[in-house]
Amino acid sequence: MVSERMASSRTFCVGIYAGVGSRQETAARHGASHFLEHVLFKGTRRRTAEQISAAVESRGGELNAYTTKEYTCFYARVLAADADLATDVLTDMVSESRVRTADVDAERAVILDEIAMHADDPGEVVAEQVADAVFAGSGLGKMVIGSPASIEAMSRDTVVRHWRQHYRPGNLVVAAAGDVDHDRLVEQVAALDAMPQPGAGPRPDVPTPDTGLTGLVVTRRKVEQVQAVLAYRSGGLFDDRRYASGLLATVLGGGMASRLFVEVRERRGLTYGIDAGETTYSDAGMWSVEFACAPERLGPILDVVRGQLDAVAEHGVTATELADAKTQMRGQTVLSYEGPSSRMGRLGTTALLRDERSLDDVLAHYDAVTPDELRAEAGRIFGSRPTLGLVGPKVPAAATRPWA
Amino acid sequence: MVSERMASSRTFCVGIYAGVGSRQETAARHGASHFLEHVLFKGTRRRTAEQISAAVESRGGELNAYTTKEYTCFYARVLAADADLATDVLTDMVSESRVRTADVDAERAVILDEIAMHADDPGEVVAEQVADAVFAGSGLGKMVIGSPASIEAMSRDTVVRHWRQHYRPGNLVVAAAGDVDHDRLVEQVAALDAMPQPGAGPRPDVPTPDTGLTGLVVTRRKVEQVQAVLAYRSGGLFDDRRYASGLLATVLGGGMASRLFVEVRERRGLTYGIDAGETTYSDAGMWSVEFACAPERLGPILDVVRGQLDAVAEHGVTATELADAKTQMRGQTVLSYEGPSSRMGRLGTTALLRDERSLDDVLAHYDAVTPDELRAEAGRIFGSRPTLGLVGPKVPAAATRPWA
Numbered sequence: 001m002v003s004e005r006m007a008s009s010r011t012f013c014v015g016i017y018a019g020v021g022s023r024q025e026t027a028a029r030h031g032a033s034h035f036l037e038h039v040l041f042k043g044t045r046r047r048t049a050e051q052i053s054a055a056v057e058s059r060g061g062e063l064n065a066y067t068t069k070e071y072t073c074f075y076a077r078v079l080a081a082d083a084d085l086a087t088d089v090l091t092d093m094v095s096e097s098r099v100r101t102a103d104v105d106a107e108r109a110v111i112l113d114e115i116a117m118h119a120d121d122p123g124e125v126v127a128e129q130v131a132d133a134v135f136a137g138s139g140l141g142k143m144v145i146g147s148p149a150s151i152e153a154m155s156r157d158t159v160v161r162h163w164r165q166h167y168r169p170g171n172l173v174v175a176a177a178g179d180v181d182h183d184r185l186v187e188q189v190a191a192l193d194a195m196p197q198p199g200a201g202p203r204p205d206v207p208t209p210d211t212g213l214t215g216l217v218v219t220r221r222k223v224e225q226v227q228a229v230l231a232y233r234s235g236g237l238f239d240d241r242r243y244a245s246g247l248l249a250t251v252l253g254g255g256m257a258s259r260l261f262v263e264v265r266e267r268r269g270l271t272y273g274i275d276a277g278e279t280t281y282s283d284a285g286m287w288s289v290e291f292a293c294a295p296e297r298l299g300p301i302l303d304v305v306r307g308q309l310d311a312v313a314e315h316g317v318t319a320t321e322l323a324d325a326k327t328q329m330r331g332q333t334v335l336s337y338e339g340p341s342s343r344m345g346r347l348g349t350t351a352l353l354r355d356e357r358s359l360d361d362v363l364a365h366y367d368a369v370t371p372d373e374l375r376a377e378a379g380r381i382f383g384s385r386p387t388l389g390l391v392g393p394k395v396p397a398a399a400t401r402p403w404a
Numbered sequence: 405m406v407s408e409r410m411a412s413s414r415t416f417c418v419g420i421y422a423g424v425g426s427r428q429e430t431a432a433r434h435g436a437s438h439f440l441e442h443v444l445f446k447g448t449r450r451r452t453a454e455q456i457s458a459a460v461e462s463r464g465g466e467l468n469a470y471t472t473k474e475y476t477c478f479y480a481r482v483l484a485a486d487a488d489l490a491t492d493v494l495t496d497m498v499s500e501s502r503v504r505t506a507d508v509d510a511e512r513a514v515i516l517d518e519i520a521m522h523a524d525d526p527g528e529v530v531a532e533q534v535a536d537a538v539f540a541g542s543g544l545g546k547m548v549i550g551s552p553a554s555i556e557a558m559s560r561d562t563v564v565r566h567w568r569q570h571y572r573p574g575n576l577v578v579a580a581a582g583d584v585d586h587d588r589l590v591e592q593v594a595a596l597d598a599m600p601q602p603g604a605g606p607r608p609d610v611p612t613p614d615t616g617l618t619g620l621v622v623t624r625r626k627v628e629q630v631q632a633v634l635a636y637r638s639g640g641l642f643d644d645r646r647y648a649s650g651l652l653a654t655v656l657g658g659g660m661a662s663r664l665f666v667e668v669r670e671r672r673g674l675t676y677g678i679d680a681g682e683t684t685y686s687d688a689g690m691w692s693v694e695f696a697c698a699p700e701r702l703g704p705i706l707d708v709v710r711g712q713l714d715a716v717a718e719h720g721v722t723a724t725e726l727a728d729a730k731t732q733m734r735g736q737t738v739l740s741y742e743g744p745s746s747r748m749g750r751l752g753t754t755a756l757l758r759d760e761r762s763l764d765d766v767l768a769h770y771d772a773v774t775p776d777e778l779r780a781e782a783g784r785i786f787g788s789r790p791t792l793g794l795v796g797p798k799v800p801a802a803a804t805r806p807w808a
Contacts, residue, residue, distance in 0.1 A: 008412035011742055041660075049670055054661035058728035060735015063660075079735055109673035116628040117676055117696055120526065222626050224520040256445075256457035256467075266453055269513035272521055292521055324462035331464015331483055338415055339743055 001186055002347040003176040006340055012083040013344040014176040014185070015075035016094050016192070017352045020166035021068045022146075023139025023281075028153075031146015032162040034067040035104075035111060035154055040074070040163075041065070042103035044096040047089070049103070055089045056082070063089065067144050070281055071352055077341055080179035087176075087188045094167060095191045104156040111151050118145060122219075122391040123292075126227040129217045130389035131279075134231050134286050164198050175348030178340030214385040216404045225292045226392035230305065230403075232381045234287040237280050237355060243365045244377035245287055249276045250325040251317050251374075252308060253289055259312075260289065263304050270297050270304070282353050287381050295392065299399030302388075306402075309382040316375035329366050333359065405590055406751040407580040410744055416487040417748040418580040418589070419479035420498050420596070421756045424570035425472045426550075427543025427685075432557075435550015436566040438471040439508075439515060439558055444478070444567075445469070446507035448500040451493070453507070459493050460486070467493065471548050474685055475756055481745055484583035491580075491592045498571060499595045508560040515555050522549060526623075526795040527696075530631040533621045534793035535683075538635050538690050568602050579752030582744030618789040620808045629696045630796035634709065634807075636785045638682060638689040641759060646684060647769045648781035649691055653680045654729040655721050655778075656712060657693055663716075664693065667708050674701050674708070686757050691785050699796065703803030706792075710806075713786045720779035733770050737763065 020033050042049045056063035061078030063086070074094060076086035118124045128143055135141035146154075174189050176182075235241035253260040253276025264274045274291040293301055317325075336342055337359065346359070357365075388403040424437050446453045460467035465482030467490070478498060480490035522528045532547055539545035550558075578593050580586075639645035657664045657680025668678045678695040693713075697705055721729075740746055741763065750763070761769075792807040 009742070011739060050661055050666055053659065053665075054728065057659040057661045058732050060732045060737070060739060062739075077739065079738060082735075106670070106673040110669060110676050113629070113676040113696075113698065116698065120627040120629050120696075122524065223524040225517070225524050255461040257454055257461045261457075262454055265514060266510070269510040272514055272517040292517075292524075294517065294520065324458065328462050328464045331486075333464070334483060335415060335464060335466075335481065338413070 001174045001189065002351045003180045003182045003185060004343055004347060005180045005182070006178050006343065009178040009340050010080055011077060011178040011340050012080045012086065012176065012180060013075065013077045013178050013340040014083070014087050014090060014174065015073050015344050015348045016090050017173040017175065017348040018072045018094070018167050019070070019171040019352050020072055020162070021070045022142045022144045023069050024166065025139070025142065028150070029158060029162055030142060030150035031111070031144070032154060032159060033072055033166075034144050034146065035107065035151065036159050036163050037065045037067045037072050037074070038107040038111060039099055039104055039159055040093045040097045042107065043098050043100070044092045045098065046092055046096065052089060052093060056086055059085065061086060069140050069142075069144060071349070073348065075344070083179070083181070084184070084188065087185060091189050091191050094172075095195050099156065099160050099163070101156045104154075104159055108151060108154065111145065112148060115145055115148055115151065122221055122223055122227045125219055126229050126389045126391040129219060129391070130229045130231045130288070130387055131286065133214070133217050133387045133389070134233060135284065138284070140281055140284060164196060168195050168197050169193050173348055173351045175344050175351065177343035177347060214387050216400055217387065217389045218400075219391045220394065221392050223392050224294070226295050226298055226390055226395055227292045228298065228301075229288050229290050229389040230302070231286050231288040231387045231389065232384055234278060234285040234381055236283040236285055237353060238282065239285070240365075241377055241380075242278070242280060242285065243369050244373045245285070245381060246278055247322065247325045247329065247366060247369055247374060248312070248378055248381070249278050249287065250328055251321050252276045252312065254325070254328065259308050260305060263308060264291070264301055268300075268304065270301050274301075295395045298390075298395045302399060302403070309378070313375070313378040313382045316371050316378070319371065322369070322371055322374060326367055326369075330363055333363060405578045405593065406755045407584045407586045407589060408747055408751060409584045409586070410582050410747065413582040413744050414484055415481060415582040415744050416484045416490065416580065416584060417479065417481045417582050417744040418487070418491050418494060418578065419477050419748050419752045420494050420593075421577040421579065421752040422476045422498070422571050423474070423575040423756050424476055424566070425474045426546045426548045427473050428570065429543070429546065432554070433562060433566055434546060434554035435515070435548070436558060436563060437476055437570075438548050438550065439511065439555065440563050440567050441469045441471045441476050441478070442511040442515060443503055443508055443563055444497045444501045446511065447502050447504070448496045449502065450496055450500065456493060456497060460490055463489070465490060473544055473546075473548060475753070477752065479748070487583070487585070488588070488592065491589060495593050495595050498576075499599050503560060503564050503567070505560045508558075508563055512555060512558065515549065516552060519549055519552055519555065526625055526627055526631045529623055530633050530793045530795040533623060533795070534633045534635045534692070534791055535690065537618070537621050537791045537793070538637060539688065542688070544685055544688060568600060572599050572601050573597050577752055577755045579748050579755065581747035581751060618791050620804055621791060621793045622804075623795045624798065625796050627796050628698070630699050630702055630794055630799055631696050632702065632705075633692050633694050633793040634706070635690050635692040635791045635793065636788055638691040638785055640687040640689055641684050641757060642686065643689070644769075645781055645784075646682070646689065647773050648777045649689070649785060650682055651726065651729045651733065651770060651773055651778060652716070652782055652785070653682050653691060654732055655725050656680045656716065658729070658732060663712050664709060667712060668695070668705055672704075672708065674705050678705075699799045702794075702799045706803060706807070713782070717779070717782040717786045720775050720782070723775065726773070726775055726778060730771055730773075734767055737767060
């Protein structure tokens with residue numbers, strides 16, 4: 001139970017985090033964490049599905065949930081006067097849901113629709129196929145939402161077992177921020193401590209291997225633009241390399257003044273936008289460049305990108321670039337934690353993943369990165385073989401040849 | 405110049421709003437407002453494009469802009485210590501840009517890419533084709549981004565004339581919120597008062613007629629799901645009808661406890677989600693229901709939707725539903741204006757559109773809506789002929805027959 005009282009806030013944000021996502025799923029349970037997230041909205045002993053939704057929504061608040069590869073979060077954002085109500089609804093859902101067979105079947109249809117919706121979005125398809133290649137051989141390569149086959153086959157019993165196995169004291173965190181009364185909150189969520197503690201079930205989570213599959217992963221779609229992701233493996237959340245790799249993403253593709261944006265869009269007008277960024281899990285990360293373009297421009301853009309990555313690996317960046325990236329990182333971090341929702345999110349995820357660094361610690365680590373460390377990390381990342389993911393129309397063969 | 409000092413904020417948000425969007429464009433200038441928005445980032449007498457981006461970004465702040473049908477907004481969000489810098493950059497861009505021919509040509513290529521990107525997104529295509537039908541015959545029916553033909557043909561001279569005509573004292577508003585020093589800000593934006601005041605140019609903006617085209621607008625795409633929008637004309641920003649029509653959207657499709665969500669998703673599992681909402685311009689509005697579904701479910705969903713709309717037009721809603729919708733509207737409004745960005749947005753747009761109602765006035769109007777007014781508005785909206793927009797694969801003919 002972690003909370004932060006923010007003196008001037010009229011808002012109360014609360015989240016219940018469960019340490020389970022797609023990486024903890026066996027093949028037969030693929031998509032069970034996300035399926036369960038849906039089903040826990042369908043009714044408890046005290047409330048129907050409609051009463052769950054109406055309770056918070058009719059006060060103007062927001063009640064929602066999401067599932068990631070490593071955890072599941074149920075959260076509410078309400079006016080401070082509705083704090084007790086929101087906490088009660090969330091606790092009730094997570095600990096006292098009925099999980100009736102009819103509800104499981106109704107949500108099965110909804111999730112199959114959600115899968116179809118994802119499949120229609122080229123940007124999501126490319127992200128998923130790249131993660132699948134980069135993290136091949138580990139649970140991080142699997143889609144959160146499951147597959148049509150695993151969802152079709154998922155029984156009520158499997159969903160309930162997944163719930164009982166992972167939603168238990170020691171694997172749940174409650175986080176709150178804004179106008180919070182900590183003692184009142186502790187009292188309200190006591191029901192979570194009384195949840196059953198069954199023996200351990202299947203534990204498919206294996207350490208992520210150092211390299212995944214690499215090369216080219218392509219899905220053809222009849223659209224105008226190619227969605228492209230060029231991805232490399234990088235360090236996990238607790239890896240000291242991540243301070244250098246984060247600054248590397250800032251210098252190369254962290255906005256309109258970044259090297260890639262300036263070279264690809266500003267100077268050459270080859271695409272609407274191009275970004276670099278990192279996706280970080282507890283034990284592994286992915287460093288990637290993303291853009292969309294007309295098919296005939298893929299080759300020229302990849303040439304510019306490769307030239308820029310190689311140049312940084314060889315010569316590093318200037319002292320001014322590194323200093324600016326640090327200031328940018330600090331400003332973005334401070335600005336991004338101004339509101340109660342983002343404070344709650346940081347409290348919840350750091351507690352769940354047992355990340356004990358304060359925000360000031362993290363910023364101090366970024367500040368300490370030297371030019372040599374940045375260049376070494378660039379050499380390490382860009383010297384490994386990348387994965388290039390493409391979704392869209394046919395592209396000239398010459399564009400992808402160097403990446404196959 | 406409007407600003408609001410928020411005592412506990414460490415953030416400064418500032419926006420310059422120009423009262424020009426696609427509805428003020430002649431056919432030859434279609435897309436000029438958005439084109440100009442891009443070009444004003446490309447350099448001033450004092451700063452190159454890269455210096456403009458780097459100035460705010462390297463402090464961790466955000467500098468961006470967007471164009472709507474009725475106005476254009478340039479804004480920055482920074483730590484309070486960087487307030488002067490952000491205001492100076494924005495003022496410089498809006499008043500002192502060089503608008504070189506080479507920059508216009510580079511952005512032309514970028515905007516053509518942006519058009520292709522929009523065309524690849526079925527959700528955007530359906531929204532645009534429905535607006536085009538619902539507001540046919542008025543400037544509100546035109547796409548903000550322009551057409552490939554109008555963008556190809558747009559000269560530097562046209563872009564500059566558009567700038568000079570619309571970016572002038574009397575048509576510009578500066579809004580700021582957060583940790584603001586109002587007097588300092590007034591001093592800094594004085595350059596905007598010195599902008600040239602040319603004679604009026606073409607004035608294509610005509611009052612929006614009461615009805616647009618109606619019926620069925622369909623675009624075929626090879627995707628799995630059909631994106632559907634069912635739209636009706638409703639009142640504009642200053643129309644007293646809008647309080648009833650807003651509550652009607654809340655009751656019918658304002659979240660997971662709304663009638664349409666409960667009937668279509670919770671009870672029947674026919675789709676992942678369904679919403680109702682309103683898009684409001686100064687003199688006209690659009691009331692719509694939106695969802696995506698498997699092609700064979702389109703007919704069943706439309707039957708449920710029509711049944712629900714007809715029932716509300718005939719019998720109204722219950723006293724509890726109306727009371728809950730009012731509480732929901734109030735809570736959402738209070739929660740949505742907690743941060744400095746949204747405060748700045750409200751200050752800027754209300755000043756630009758000369759909307760003199762305070763937030764409390766608006767909430768009092770919603771509170772005053774009676775059950776009879778709600779039912780009368782439902783009868784008025786749902787008694788008019790709707791437009792049904794579809795983008796996706798072929799659907800059974802029976803599904804669309806009643807709407808053609």
